[in-house]
Amino acid sequence: MTAPFPFSAIVGQDEMKQAMILTAIDPGIGGVLVFGDRGTGKSTAVRALAALLPPIVAVEGCPVNSAAPEAVPDWAGPLPGRMVTKPTPVVDLPLGATEDRVTGALDIERALVRGEKAFQPGLLARANRGYLYIDEVNLLEDHIVDLLLDVAQSGENVVEREGLSIRHPARFVLVGSGNPEEGELRPQLLDRFGLSVEVASPRDVETRVEVVRRRDAYDRDREGFVKKWAAKDAALRAQIVAARSALPAVKTPNTVLHDCAALCLALGSDGLRGELTLLRAARALAAFEGAAAVERAHVRAVAPSALRHRLRRDPLDEAGSTARVARTVAEVLP
Template identity: 55%
Template structure:
């Protein structure tokens, strides 16, 4: 598999992921979801103009190409049955030789005004009745399979559509039914939502369905602000030259992600640490078990990202706020915890000293 990431002349240049300054919480959440998409996606809430869209597009551009069945509209995997459409499975069972192609990972933008038919796809009833075939017009979920589905201003999207997206992200399948005809296809994608809290919040029931919640704020340090502005100006002036400067770092991170994906099945987490994670969730009065599951998965993904096969307490500390902060609210009018409450309970349960700042950062030692 090729690790070349420099944009060819035929493609629009994308700002490199490794050149993005700050916003470490958002970048970490996105990388962990790429390593293990079953974490359940990321909700990114923050001020306008803080690089949310730029970072997500940069991540999609960084990822390596994937193997797909060339003539399949769902980006089916040629050998993994879990990532195949039913039609591709049938073709394989008949012994058919599948044409294989390599294509970049898709980042699909979901427009705010999208209809359910545009998102899920439609069935041509007339053709189905007259010709006896399932004439299915794929939607955005089909295009996003094995890629990234990005919903900007997700807090302004119709709740019904958000439900559809979250159901597909959780199950890995999209099912369309009409007039007694049913079509389903794989829909495994990293769901990324972003929004500005000033424009409205998601209902707590929907927030809970996102695996992680990252908060980003406008950078206050003047020196860092100048660095960001200069980088953006330099990229706009000479995109190809700017990309060339970061190509080695892009390749290194891409290789690190591939290694982490391969290492992930071997990563283990001690039983006692799992008990303590559940104790934190219990003391925070988190409804359901999603918080426990996501924290375990995210800690394993972080260990894999750093090339380790055993989860440490520090891995848990670094991901637990991302996994739990949006699950604490019982009242829709409450604001989302910055991380202080989660880290305070974490330190107590894990027997660490607290040194929690206003932004939820913790310096903890045994």
């Protein structure tokens, strides 16, 4: 396995990077949806993030990466019980994955050969405590997406089939990426992602040149390039770890609550999920920046990511929801 592209070496795409860092600080924000053109570094960013995150401590051999021997599910069988450090799991969900592969199912091998009924964990088990990445999420079968979002929200995967009854924790951050040219996502599903980001190829030539230069340097000498950026990545990792521990202490003044509510009202976003996500994301950002309390500036900075996918579609508005959010933020939160 070669070293992934360093997170801090990604040129531009600040909103995408910010959204990913926020979910790393507070996984409760929910997933991130990244929509944009091909070749804008969506996959690169997800893989880079995994390498950036601090490793997790888990029971050796545990299929769901349990943090303590007591938490290992009984179907996992006897384990040595040693603890190991491993990188934050990032599991790729291929398109066309069957429900069996996602949730886990009867182990066909053991059923055939030994006639035993045993559970074979699926991708959701492997993604526990980590990230589940779906490239081209808009092309994924609807029933799989429903299932994923359901599990992502409840944090638990329940399998009831073929006489098996199994439940195991499945807490992960869902990261979906896609290209809107190839198909849209149903609004119900959009709404379930915590943050959504639109990425585009950089328009200005100098930035593009810089992207190409860095990528080329990386392709030619991976170790050297990663080493060159290691210090920056380490600093960012330290900042994320510090933010995680600071998060519970971040204060949320009433004025900020009012700001969130006013913004959501003005935008006419459906439901209360928008406000909650907005608040959590703003709090995570405050923790990341080392602030003691959430301020209006934090709300303003995360508002586009937290709200743009919750607006009612207006077929006449060619400017798109991003512009609408920006306009409303400027009006409501001067």
